[in-house]
Amino acid sequence: MPSEKKTKTAKPIIDDLIIRVCVGTGGLAAGSQEVIDEFAKQLKAHGIKADIVKKCVNKTGCRGFCAKDVLADIILNGKSETYQLLTPDMVGRIVEEHILKGEPVKEWLVGSEYHAFHDKQTKILLKQCGHIDPEDIDAYINIGGYEGAKKALSQKPVEIIEEIKASGLRGRGGAGFPTGLKWDICSKAEGYPKYLICNADEGDPGAFMDRSVIEGNPHSVLEGMIVGGYAIGANFGYVYIRAEYPLAIQRLKIAIADARKKGFLGKNIIKSGFDFDIRIKEGAGAFICGEETALIASIEGKRGMPRAKPPFPAHKGLWGKPTVINNVETLSTLPTIITQGAKWFSSIGTEKSKGTKVFAITGKIKNTGLIEVPMGMSLREIVYDIGGGCERNRALKAVQTGGPSGGCIPASHIDMPVDYESLAGIGSMMGSGGMVVMDDTTCMVDMSKFFLSFTQNESCGKCTPCRIGTKRMLEILTRITEGKGKEGDIDLLVELGTNIKLTSLCGLGMSAPNPVLSTIRFFRDEYEAHIKDGICPAAVCKALRRYTVSVDLCKMCGKCFKACPSGAIAWEKKKPAVIDKEKCIKCGACYEACPFNAIL
Amino acid sequence: MTDKKCEQILEKYHKDKGSVISILQDIQESFGYIPEDAVFWFAERLNIPASSFFGAATFYAQFYLKPRGKNIITACCGTACHVKGSAPIINRVREDLKIPHGETTSSDGKFTVESVACVGACSIAPVFIGNKKVFGKMTMEKASEMIKELDKVKGV
Numbered sequence: 001m002p003s004e005k006k007t008k009t010a011k012p013i014i015d016d017l018i019i020r021v022c023v024g025t026g027g028l029a030a031g032s033q034e035v036i037d038e039f040a041k042q043l044k045a046h047g048i049k050a051d052i053v054k055k056c057v058n059k060t061g062c063r064g065f066c067a068k069d070v071l072a073d074i075i076l077n078g079k080s081e082t083y084q085l086l087t088p089d090m091v092g093r094i095v096e097e098h099i100l101k102g103e104p105v106k107e108w109l110v111g112s113e114y115h116a117f118h119d120k121q122t123k124i125l126l127k128q129c130g131h132i133d134p135e136d137i138d139a140y141i142n143i144g145g146y147e148g149a150k151k152a153l154s155q156k157p158v159e160i161i162e163e164i165k166a167s168g169l170r171g172r173g174g175a176g177f178p179t180g181l182k183w184d185i186c187s188k189a190e191g192y193p194k195y196l197i198c199n200a201d202e203g204d205p206g207a208f209m210d211r212s213v214i215e216g217n218p219h220s221v222l223e224g225m226i227v228g229g230y231a232i233g234a235n236f237g238y239v240y241i242r243a244e245y246p247l248a249i250q251r252l253k254i255a256i257a258d259a260r261k262k263g264f265l266g267k268n269i270i271k272s273g274f275d276f277d278i279r280i281k282e283g284a285g286a287f288i289c290g291e292e293t294a295l296i297a298s299i300e301g302k303r304g305m306p307r308a309k310p311p312f313p314a315h316k317g318l319w320g321k322p323t324v325i326n327n328v329e330t331l332s333t334l335p336t337i338i339t340q341g342a343k344w345f346s347s348i349g350t351e352k353s354k355g356t357k358v359f360a361i362t363g364k365i366k367n368t369g370l371i372e373v374p375m376g377m378s379l380r381e382i383v384y385d386i387g388g389g390c391e392r393n394r395a396l397k398a399v400q401t402g403g404p405s406g407g408c409i410p411a412s413h414i415d416m417p418v419d420y421e422s423l424a425g426i427g428s429m430m431g432s433g434g435m436v437v438m439d440d441t442t443c444m445v446d447m448s449k450f451f452l453s454f455t456q457n458e459s460c461g462k463c464t465p466c467r468i469g470t471k472r473m474l475e476i477l478t479r480i481t482e483g484k485g486k487e488g489d490i491d492l493l494v495e496l497g498t499n500i501k502l503t504s505l506c507g508l509g510m511s512a513p514n515p516v517l518s519t520i521r522f523f524r525d526e527y528e529a530h531i532k533d534g535i536c537p538a539a540v541c542k543a544l545r546r547y548t549v550s551v552d553l554c555k556m557c558g559k560c561f562k563a564c565p566s567g568a569i570a571w572e573k574k575k576p577a578v579i580d581k582e583k584c585i586k587c588g589a590c591y592e593a594c595p596f597n598a599i600l
Numbered sequence: 601m602t603d604k605k606c607e608q609i610l611e612k613y614h615k616d617k618g619s620v621i622s623i624l625q626d627i628q629e630s631f632g633y634i635p636e637d638a639v640f641w642f643a644e645r646l647n648i649p650a651s652s653f654f655g656a657a658t659f660y661a662q663f664y665l666k667p668r669g670k671n672i673i674t675a676c677c678g679t680a681c682h683v684k685g686s687a688p689i690i691n692r693v694r695e696d697l698k699i700p701h702g703e704t705t706s707s708d709g710k711f712t713v714e715s716v717a718c719v720g721a722c723s724i725a726p727v728f729i730g731n732k733k734v735f736g737k738m739t740m741e742k743a744s745e746m747i748k749e750l751d752k753v754k755g756v
Binding site: 029067069208211245285286300362364370436447460592 | 617618619621622624625655656659661663677678679680681682683684691692716717718720722723724725727732735736739740
């Protein structure tokens with residue numbers, strides 16, 4: 001560690017001090033920069049030289065447990081303690097008691113759920129996220145970074161392709177196409193130059209694993225690109241990344257510049273005679289650009305519209321040349337497979353789904369964050385053991401995977417293994433790894449309307465089934481949520497959805513009806529309740545809600561009274577609240593505000 | 601003034617293939633939106649039809665053909681934010697800022713409220729971005745505070 005040498009000039013008690021503060025997007029939003037500044041200020045106030053402070057307060061990428069941000073490790077004389085939910089005003093006491101006196105502030109340390117969250121995981125990809133400074137290439141090299149690239153460049157490209165094939169690695173972007181096979185096709189395709197594109201256009205609402213990997217360990221992505229580029233014979237790579245990820249773009253730019261300086265990118269990299277360089281292309285806000293051919297059109301500066309396949313990009317891709325497009329996670333896994341071997345990698349996971357998968361677990365779950373588990377782990381273990389169960393201990397209703405292209409897994413299937421085949425079997429998909437947990441306060445009709453309005457909005461408009469079909473489906477769903485549903489609407493949705501899936505041009509249209517079809521399959525009764533009884537069982541659909549206060553559950557705290565924007569709630573101390581139906585605008589503010597679930 | 605800004609952008613990209621989107625991004629960065637004049641300026645010099653620029657500008661959500669408010673509030677409409685109740689908060693913000701129905705900018709030009717599919721910060725949902733600063737775990741009260749904070753910094 002670079003900090004060790006310099007700290008010798010400081011007071012003996014802080015002979016060896018490292019403070020690691022998470023500065024991912026989650027951490028920064030929770031105020032980690034303020035915490036870092038406060039640490040620096042406090043340490044300086046205690047007579048510790050500024051340059052030491054600068055070196056011992058490390059920024060690290062996301063460690064996944066975003067629910068308890070700001071997280072910070074204090075490593076004092078080799079002993080590490082982790083604090084959670086830090087705010088700047090807590091720093092003073094930590095410096096006084098922990099750093100100067102060696103007594104950690106016990107009540108602020110992470111609890112058992114932090115350990116439970118991490119213990120069940122198998123970290124390959126996320127291993128270094130949260131431990132190394134993503135803006136320091138030496139930190140990456142010190143932990144064995146770029147060894148995979150060195151090893152790969154000493155082999156023949158065909159040997160690497162065989163190794164990746166043997167590892168069983170499948171694309172982590174959604175469809176799960178075998179990576180080795182994709183490379184094989186492209187390496188044999190005629191045409192020069194060839195291109196490698198890293199797809200970092202993580203558009204799925206509810207997924208943020210690619211962002212976190214780039215923010216936490218950008219060099220692993222670059223190293224993976226070097227390996228992939230060498231294997232397929234490409235001398236140039238693009239990273240197509242969403243403009244909505246400014247921090248990730250910034251870290252990637254730093255990483256590319258540093259890698260060039262160290263000779264990992266550019267001409268004759270690592271003195272192997274192989275040239276490889278990488279450029280960043282910022283996306284401009286179109287979900288469809290995650291689709292391979294649309295992504296290529298976008299890099300070429302055109303409207304991001306997909307085209308019919310074949311020819312596949314491996315034969316005719318960017319500028320009409322053979323192109324491989326790999327997802328961030330796929331690329332980031334490669335260096336470890338090269339260094340540790342295909343055998344090791346394929347020993348993890350199930351028969352057809354090898355290795356680990358990163359999931360972003362969000363929604364109504366206690367421990368939101370980023371997790372990495374072996375393929376085939378049961379959904380129950382993910383939701384309850386790692387995720388800690390639903391918020392406020394409410395009942396789990398379903399888990400949505402695969403974003404707007406996927407479907408819902410009802411709570412009754414909680415014991416199913418999570419791998420490519422099992423998810424496809426239940427009408428969902430792996431997708432990029434977003435996992436949104438829903439409890440009994442989530443309305444499934446509203447959810448499918450949400451996803452469909454997303455895909456409808458993002459439909460590029462090129463093919464009719466997707467452009468018009470999704471529009472009609474959305475109209476029907478809107479009608480149902482407004483209490484105007486008709487007899488036969490459900491069957492109409494199924495018929496439309498099935499046809500859109502069969503006739504759309506690209507993956508977006510082919511999967512757009514999935515959320516609707518899967519919720520109809522498992523929650524048909526909820527649709528029927530909306531249409532026939534005029535009730536939204538989860539009390540989400542505004543037009544169908546009628547708010548009342550349960551006199552039994554009401555603790556007379558007055559929170560609903562304060563939350564109500566229209567003055568529709570009458571409340572006095574020691575009296576239960578009453579809602580005036582005339583004045584109520586059905587905004588749901590009281591429902592959200594009630595800590596006792598007394599608003600029905 | 602316009603010419604000078606455009607010259608700088610042209611300098612950066614004139615040799616590259618497929619730079620239409622990058623140029624549009626830079627135009628927007630410089631001007632805050634995509635002025636029609638700027639598009640014709642580039643179309644002429646690069647010998648690319650203006651329709652290619654307008655085609656891309658209208659296709660991608662990121663580009664704006666009209667000037668925007670002084671303060672930009674971006675509401676995340678991702679799944680996690682939706683599940684955690686972002687919709688009522690967005691409505692409240694729009695109401696508080698008196699943004700007319702079907703518009704994104706308040707009539708006094710002080711605020712623009714937009715939505716984005718997902719900012720990838722689902723762990724702190726619901727998320728808002730106010731002038732590039734991320735506000736997580738939003739509630740009705742925090743939204744009002746955010747507006748006050750933004751208004752104070754940039755003012756009228």
